[in-house]
Amino acid sequence: xxxxxxxxxxxxxxxxxxxxxxxxxxxxxxxxxxxxxxxxxxxxxxxxxxxxxxxxxxxxxxxxxxxxxxxxxxxxxxxxxxxxxxxxxxxxxxxxxxxxxxxxxxxxxxxxxxxxxxxxxxxxxxxxxxxxxxxxxxxxxxxxxxxxxxxxxxxxxxxxxxxxxxxxxxxxxxxxxxxxxxxxxxxxxxxxxxxxxxxxxxxxxxxxxxxxxxxxxxxxxxxxxxxxxxxxxxxxxxxxxxxxxxxxxxxxxxxxxxxxxxxxxxxxxxxxxxxxxxxxxxxxxxxxxxxxxxxxxxxxxxxxxxxxxxxxxxxxxxxxxxxxxxxxxxxxxxxxxxxxxxxxxxxxxxxxxxxxxxxxxxxxxxxxxxxxxxxxxxxxxxxxxxxxxxxxxxxxxxxxxxxxxxxxxxxxxxxxxxxxxxxxxxxxxxxxxxxxxxxxxxxxxxxxxxxxxxxxxxxxxxxxxxxxxxxxxxxxxxxxxxxxxxxxxx
Numbered sequence: 378x379x380x381x382x383x384x385x386x387x388x389x390x391x392x393x394x395x396x397x398x399x400x401x402x403x404x405x406x407x408x409x410x411x412x413x414x415x416x417x418x419x420x421x422x423x424x425x426x427x428x429x430x431x432x433x434x435x436x437x438x439x440x441x442x443x444x445x446x447x448x449x450x451x452x453x454x455x456x457x458x459x460x461x462x463x464x465x466x467x468x469x470x471x472x473x474x475x476x477x478x479x480x481x482x483x484x485x486x487x488x489x490x491x492x493x494x495x496x497x498x499x500x501x502x503x504x505x506x507x508x509x510x511x512x513x514x515x516x517x518x519x520x521x522x523x524x525x526x527x528x529x530x531x532x533x534x535x536x537x538x539x540x541x542x543x544x545x546x547x548x549x550x551x552x553x554x555x556x557x558x559x560x561x562x563x564x565x566x567x568x569x570x571x572x573x574x575x576x577x578x579x580x581x582x583x584x585x586x587x588x589x590x591x592x593x594x595x596x597x598x599x600x601x602x603x604x605x606x607x608x609x610x611x612x613x614x615x616x617x618x619x620x621x622x623x624x625x626x627x628x629x630x631x632x633x634x635x636x637x638x639x640x641x642x643x644x645x646x647x648x649x650x651x652x653x654x655x656x657x658x659x660x661x662x663x664x665x666x667x668x669x670x671x672x673x674x675x676x677x678x679x680x681x682x683x684x685x686x687x688x689x690x691x692x693x694x695x696x697x698x699x700x701x702x703x704x705x706x707x708x709x710x711x712x713x714x715x716x717x718x719x720x721x722x723x724x725x726x727x728x729x730x731x732x733x734x735x736x737x738x739x740x741x742x743x744x745x746x747x748x749x750x751x752x753x754x755x756x757x758x759x760x761x762x763x764x765x766x767x768x769x770x771x772x773x774x775x776x777x778x779x780x781x782x783x784x785x786x787x788x789x790x791x792x793x794x795x796x797x798x799x800x801x802x803x804x805x806x807x808x809x810x811x812x813x814x815x816x817x818x819x820x821x822x823x824x825x826x827x828x829x830x831x832x833x834x835x836x837x838x839x840x841x842x843x844x845x846x847x848x849x850x851x852x853x854x855x856x857x858x859x860x861x862x863x864x865x866x867x
Contacts, residue, residue, distance in 0.1 A: 411439045412448065412688075412712070418785045421687060425450060425717040434721075435701030438712070441787075442481050444474050446691065446710040447703065452721035452739065454701045455713050458692050459744035462500040465692035465711060467746055469498060472693050473708025488580075488587070489787060490690050490710075495631040497746060504745060506622050511632055512749050514616035518562065523753065524760045530557040531764035536804035539768060543775060546765075546795040547649055552578070554761045555644035555754075559637055562753075564612030565601060573597070577641050598633045602626050636750060642789070644754040646685035647676065648761055649792050653781070654679050655762075656774045656797065672759050672766075674733050681725075681732045684740035685754075686788045687716040715739040769799040 410428060411417060417424050425448075428436035434451025449455050458465045469490045474480055480487065492498050496507035531554055538544040556574045560567065576590035601614055603626075609615035613636070618629050655661055655675055692711040699705065718739045720728050732738070741748035748754075766772065775796040782793045 409437045409439045409445060411443070412446075413441050421785065421790060422716065422720075425714060429717065432703070433701055435703045435705075437703070440710075440712070441486055442479075442484050444480055444484075444486070444710075446712055447700075447705060448688075448712050448714050448717075449701070450714050450717040450721070451701055452718040452724045455715065455718040455739050456743045457700065458711055458713060459742050459746065462504075462745060464695055464698055466500050466695050467498055467504075467692060468492065468500060469691070469693060471695065471708055472710055473706075474710065476708070485787060486690065488591070493631055494628050495635055497635060500745070507624070507628065507632065508745070508749070510617055510620040510622035510624055511636065513620060514613050515749060515753065517616050518613070518753070520756065523558070523562070523756050526558050526561050527554070527757050527760040528764050530554055530561075531761045532768065532805055533557075535765060535768045539799075539802045539804055542801040543796065543798045546652055546797055547792055548794070550761075550765060551645050551648040551652065551795075554648065555641045555757055558757050559640050562613050563601065563633060563637065564605060564610050564614045565597075569597065573637070574641075577638050580638065594634060594638070595630060598630045598637070599626070601633065602629045639748075640750050640754065643685035643748070643750075644757050646683075646789055646791060647679065647754060647758045649795055650683040650685070651675050651679040651758060651762060652765075653792060653795055654682070655766075656772065656795070657778045670733065672762050673755070675762075676755060676758055677734065677736060677738070678732055680740035681719050681735075681738045682728075684715045684719060684738065686740075687714070687790055688788060689713040689715060689742055690787065713739075713742065715742065768802070768805075769797075772797050772799050 410424065412424075428438070428448060429450045434449070434454045436448045436450060438446055438448045440446050449458055469475070469492045472480075472490070496504055496511060499507065531550075534550050534553060534557075538549050544550070553570065553574055556577065557567065557570045560569050560573065573594065576593050579590040580587050580594070602618060605612070605614045605618055606626075609619060614629075614633060617624065617632060624632065651672075661670060661675055661678070690710075690712055692713065694705045694707050694709045694711070696707045697705070700711075705711070719725070724737070725732075741751040775798045781795070783790045784793055785791075
């Protein structure tokens with residue numbers, strides 16, 4: 378791979394060895410460690426600490442395809458990048474590696490970082506317009522109403538397994554509760570929940586069917602936008618469409634997709650990470666039993682120790698600058714490592730000390746692009762966990778903690794299963810979901826059960842919005858590949 382900065386002293390570190398080179402079997406190339414592969418997947422936190430010891434608060438790394446980037450490890454440096462869009466933009470069209478053709482068209486990075494017409498990819502006045510539409514619509518939610526929804530759905534899910542005396546809380550509870558609530562808040566039928574959970578999980582894994590799953594989500598949301606424009610209701614989709622920002626159909630669909638998928642994945646991870654902590658850490662279990670620590674306290678501790686997103690891709694330097702003692706060139710990509718920033722010795726000299734009531738973690742990032750739905754996520758997790766522990770107060774981990782396994786993704790590290798035992802109890806009188814929920818752990822699903830919905834199974838949709846003729850993708854071409862080709866042709 379050729380460096381876009383041939384005259385820079387870092388140019389040699391950007392070179393990629395040929396495929397047959399032994400360097401490909403290790404976790405590093407010419408001094409840059411990979412953020413993917415066996416070493417990164419086995420113990421990402423150990424890798425982060427090794428990078429911190431070698432390079433300090435900002436480390437040179439390689440992303441998928443051995444594309445060079447900078448990993449921001451320091452708490453202060455993470456805040457600096459997130460709070461100064463004038464120096465570090467969210468507009469991925471600035472990415473020089475992409476402009477130079479050094480990013481493969483099938484790179485798993487592109488579905489995450491390819492520019493889209495929504496608030497998380499723009500800065501300045503356009504960001505303010507789009508962001509205001511999202512936040513103002515969220516502010517119209519009734520907090521007590523949300524908690525009623527959460528309590529209702531949480532009890533419905535518990536009813537499906539409470540008489541068994543055992544369950545996997547990932548596949549039977551945490552993996553479904555947020556989507557049930559999100560579909561309700563967006564103004565969708567409960568029947569959409571199970572299929573959207575499958576699609577969202579498939580997209581986050583970056584599997585072979587991720588494109589089809591994304592297509593299903595987009596078409597579902599296109600139909601929702603068309604329906605809500607014709608018949609508005611008291612829901613997030615209607616409020617977003619009717620906001621004074623006057624979002625186009627395309628903008629409305631993209632922001633609904635952002636809220637749905639990001640809200641689902643972060644909240645599901647927050648629920649399961651908090652439950653794991655409560656079940657495996659004796660200090661917290663004892664504190665909860667003795668009423669010395671509340672569930673919100675446990676949530677915040679989990680946000681410090683196991684943030685739902687371990688990293689955020691990305692920011693792009695608007696000009697040559699310096700960060701953490703490293704020379705950053707214009708167009709360079711930076712990855713915010715939230716998990717590493719949360720254990721920065723500068724802010725947590727002893728990571729075993731509880732952080733009760735302290736919300737200065739980076740779990741929801743910082744600055745103008747800080748997660749707008751964090752309070753909604755907290756409400757869903759807090760109420761859902763409380764309902765679960767109230768119904769099943771003697772929950773206990775069914776395996777040794779060392780037997781728990783994780784599946785890494787680009788943005789997070791997801792617990793595969795959280796098996797528990799408890800005293801069997803009768804279901805309550807609450808309704809049970811009308812549509813069966815899949816119960817096979819994502820990591821164990823066969824292609825037949827993991828596949829995305831077929832077009833015949835999709836709900837009626839509005840016609841997709843076409844690209845201009847000169848940029849229209851060929852039949853079957855993923856949207857980000859078409860966009861990438863357009864960016865390179867500019």
